[in-house]
Amino acid sequence: MSQLDRLRGVFRASLSLPADRDVDGLEYRAIPQWDSLAHMALVAAMEDEFDIMIDTDEMIDMSSFAKAAELLEKHGADAVT
Amino acid sequence: MSVFTLSQDAKEAALLPELVALTERHRRACLPYRRILDAIGAVGPYERVADLPWLPVRLFKTHELRSVPESAVFRVLTSSGTTGQRPSRVYLDREAAAAQPRMLAATLRAVLGERRLPMLIVDSRSAIRAATLSARGAGVLGMMHFGRDHTFVLDEGGGLDAEAVKAFLARHGGAPYLIFGFTFMAWSHLRELGLDLSQGVLIHSGGWKRLAEQAVDNATFRRRLGEECGLRRIHDFYGMVEQIGTVFLEGPDGGGLYCPDFADVVIRDPETWQEAPPGVPGLIEVVSTLPTSYPGHVLLTEDLGVVHGVDDGVWPGKRFSVLGRLPRAEARGCSDTSARSAA
Numbered sequence: 001m002s003q004l005d006r007l008r009g010v011f012r013a014s015l016s017l018p019a020d021r022d023v024d025g026l027e028y029r030a031i032p033q034w035d036s037l038a039h040m041a042l043v044a045a046m047e048d049e050f051d052i053m054i055d056t057d058e059m060i061d062m063s064s065f066a067k068a069a070e071l072l073e074k075h076g077a078d079a080v081t
Numbered sequence: 082m083s084v085f086t087l088s089q090d091a092k093e094a095a096l097l098p099e100l101v102a103l104t105e106r107h108r109r110a111c112l113p114y115r116r117i118l119d120a121i122g123a124v125g126p127y128e129r130v131a132d133l134p135w136l137p138v139r140l141f142k143t144h145e146l147r148s149v150p151e152s153a154v155f156r157v158l159t160s161s162g163t164t165g166q167r168p169s170r171v172y173l174d175r176e177a178a179a180a181q182p183r184m185l186a187a188t189l190r191a192v193l194g195e196r197r198l199p200m201l202i203v204d205s206r207s208a209i210r211a212a213t214l215s216a217r218g219a220g221v222l223g224m225m226h227f228g229r230d231h232t233f234v235l236d237e238g239g240g241l242d243a244e245a246v247k248a249f250l251a252r253h254g255g256a257p258y259l260i261f262g263f264t265f266m267a268w269s270h271l272r273e274l275g276l277d278l279s280q281g282v283l284i285h286s287g288g289w290k291r292l293a294e295q296a297v298d299n300a301t302f303r304r305r306l307g308e309e310c311g312l313r314r315i316h317d318f319y320g321m322v323e324q325i326g327t328v329f330l331e332g333p334d335g336g337g338l339y340c341p342d343f344a345d346v347v348i349r350d351p352e353t354w355q356e357a358p359p360g361v362p363g364l365i366e367v368v369s370t371l372p373t374s375y376p377g378h379v380l381l382t383e384d385l386g387v388v389h390g391v392d393d394g395v396w397p398g399k400r401f402s403v404l405g406r407l408p409r410a411e412a413r414g415c416s417d418t419s420a421r422s423a424a
Contacts, residue, residue, distance in 0.1 A: 029155075029156075036222055036223075036226070037209065037222060039226075040225055040226065040231075044229065047229075053196070053197075054197070055195045055196060055197065056186045056190070056193075056195060056196070056197050056226065056227055057183070057186060057195065059197065059226060060182045060183055060186055060226065061183075063179070
């Protein structure tokens with residue numbers, strides 16, 4: 001599975017979305033499922049899945065799926081795929 | 082980058098033009114605010130931050146104060162207030178909503194660093210359940226962004242969960258971790274644990290009213306938590322929903338609350354409304370450049386406070402304490418004479 005697919009899976013699981021839901025365009029707080037509590041669960045799940053540490057500022061700036069993908073790239077998590 | 086860098090003169094010079102610009106922006110964009118400024122004859126020019134017109138903080142309970150069109154409102158924050166009071170309503174557009182957690186993070190970075198630390202929460206998980214989210218729950222939820230591996234000190238029924246705390250300490254107790262709780266909760270429950278919390282950084286807030294009833298002041302709080310839990314790094318903070326994102330943070334020495342570079346306090350003599358000199362208590366006015374979508378940049382609170390010193394502490398600028406709340410019946414805002422008897 002590609003890194004991006006794994007990230008999609010993490011989003012769906014953390015935000016309790018169905019398996020066929022397109023998540024690539026998602027933005028923080030744009031859907032009720034992605035609230036601040038889910039945001040923390042999402043960040044923790046990303047840390048576990050990709051074995052990275054996300055800082056406070058990075059967590060605050062991760063306001064969309066696209067930003068989350070950028071963040072993974074910055075952490076070099078693509079090496080894991 | 083620290084946000085505790087500016088001496089009082091430098092801060093005054095930096096804040097004044099920004100706050101004047103905000104005053105004019107809100108005057109143009111928020112009709113109720115413009116009416117208030119017209120009514121009190123506030124026209125400028127403003128030579129000092131203390132010259133700027135202030136709003137009594139309670140107006141956010143009675144008026145819809147926003148400087149952006151309704152369609153641009155991204156989040157509406159509410160405070161619970163005390164029983165029987167209407168909540169404050171604070172309107173954030175996307176920009177203001179994005180700025181507030183960033184600036185809060187920048188402020189707390191001074192004592193927490195950049196990493197999200199393992200976090201003990203002196204509360205119960207039930208406090209953050211969305212359906213019953215209280216002001217306390219919202220505060221806990223906001224602070225949880227600064228931590229990881231969130232562990233609650235109290236179980237669902239509100240009893241001490243010492244086993245959870247012991248397991249947390251076994252995982253994380255060897256390096257700094259974050260402890261957050263409301264002041265009276267931290268006081269009541271941390272000492273009861275009887276555990277060594279010496280690597281903890283305690284951040285607490287919520288005021289001293291309930292502890293004052295037990296004759297516990299800040300010095301006692303710090304001393305006893307040090308003696309009984311080994312806590313040496315303790316930071317109180319003062320902030321309010323009407324100026325979300327801005328907090329005044331106690332320095333490492335416990336010598337008072339400090340103002341981040343984008344904010345300040347003015348202590349006002351409730352008889353003359355002039356700025357009170359250091360050492361003289363008065364009403365606390367809080368100023369901040371963060372409220373861009375609502376006119377909350379200069380607010381007169383209903384709290385009494387005192388500046389202890391200026392540019393004489395561990396961080397630059399004013400060093401102050403909150404002394405307590407003005408009795409409610411006497412707080413009527415900027416032109417009311419009944420507040421005069423309070424000082």
